[in-house]
Amino acid sequence: MTAEPPSAFAYLGPAGTYHDEAARAFAKRLGIDDPQLIECPSLSEVFDCVDRGKCEYGVVATENALEGPVTATLDNFAFRSSATILGEHVLDIHHCLIMHPEATLNDVKTVASHPQGLAQCRRYLNDNLHGIPTVTVASTADSARRAASDKSVAGIGNDFAAQLYGARVAETGIEDHFGNQTSFALIGRQGHVPVLTGSKFKTSLALFLQADRPGALLMILSEFAYAGINLVKIQSRPTKQALGDYMFFVDIEGSTQDLEVQTALNCLRLKLREVKVLGSYPVE
Numbered sequence: 027m028t029a030e031p032p033s034a035f036a037y038l039g040p041a042g043t044y045h046d047e048a049a050r051a052f053a054k055r056l057g058i059d060d061p062q063l064i065e066c067p068s069l070s071e072v073f074d075c076v077d078r079g080k081c082e083y084g085v086v087a088t089e090n091a092l093e094g095p096v097t098a099t100l101d102n103f104a105f106r107s108s109a110t111i112l113g114e115h116v117l118d119i120h121h122c123l124i125m126h127p128e129a130t131l132n133d134v135k136t137v138a139s140h141p142q143g144l145a146q147c148r149r150y151l152n153d154n155l156h157g158i159p160t161v162t163v164a165s166t167a168d169s170a171r172r173a174a175s176d177k178s179v180a181g182i183g184n185d186f187a188a189q190l191y192g193a194r195v196a197e198t199g200i201e202d203h204f205g206n207q208t209s210f211a212l213i214g215r216q217g218h219v220p221v222l223t224g225s226k227f228k229t230s231l232a233l234f235l236q237a238d239r240p241g242a243l244l245m246i247l248s249e250f251a252y253a254g255i256n257l258v259k260i261q262s263r264p265t266k267q268a269l270g271d272y273m274f275f276v277d278i279e280g281s282t283q284d285l286e287v288q289t290a291l292n293c294l295r296l297k298l299r300e301v302k303v304l305g306s307y308p309v310e
């Protein structure tokens with residue numbers, strides 16, 4: 027087997043997903059004209075490709091404006107992967123209803139898409155395809171591919187995927203809110219050198235408590251407040267150890283190169299079970 031070229035990008039495939047679009051946008055920002063894109067069937071496999079050095083970069087969705095955090099990505103960062111975040115990119119997400127070229131709405135017996143695609147079009151489906159069962163598939167592009175070969179399946183994805191697989195766009199802009207956006211992280215293997223520059227930086231952290239006790243969250247927030255650091259995001263996720271046991275994802279302004287960030291992190295390391303730095307990267 028030949029090794030992948032070092033600048034390859036692993037992404038949730040097949041071609042035509044929003045991850046594909048985000049990977050191309052990152053490649054452009056890195057000045058890579060003809061990027062090598064490696065399709066993966068799941069987000070965990072994108073992380074594996076990067077952690078095992080099969081690809082230099084990976085692209086993973088982190089959060090959607092309508093549905094919130096992409097939990098598969100957060101769990102990989104917290105519990106499986108040692109990858110580092112090198113950058114972020116926000117995409118506008120405008121979904122289409124995708125059908126077989128000869129199908130009409132009467133032919134449709136199931137609507138397939140990625141769980142996020144289905145969730146982001148809930149209202150449209152309720153109003154226009156009420157009672158038609160939905161099935162989840164690995165990605166929106168996968169749903170376009172299925173729709174292209176089966177009159178009874180409608181997919182939800184972008185117009186590029188519809189075109190790529192020879193399907194028809196039956197309706198555009200079917201997402202429940204026009205401001206629908208998803209943010210993506212560019213990841214590299216632990217210790218990867220920074221690849222994007224900018225004037226303002228952000229640092230993402232995964233914080234694990236020693237024990238659940240009164241004031242634990244207040245203590246974390248206080249360390250950032252004492253150091254004069256602005257928080258941009260805080261999210262909790264179950265530790266998967268016991269019901270009601272949580273860890274926290276925190277995004278702060280600044281970089282690990284900044285003295286005040288180093289001070290806050292050193293103080294937190296004394297009080298927490300683990301402070302996992304997921305990466306410092308320029309704000310888009």
Ligand SMILES: O=C(O)C(=O)C[C@]1(C(=O)O)C=C[C@@H](O)C=C1
Nearest residue numbers: 043044045087140142165166208
């Ligand atoms: O299925 C795709 O096209 C994807 O890239 C996945 C994904 C996601 O993980 O949220 C990406 C962006 C949109 O929010 C919908 C789906």
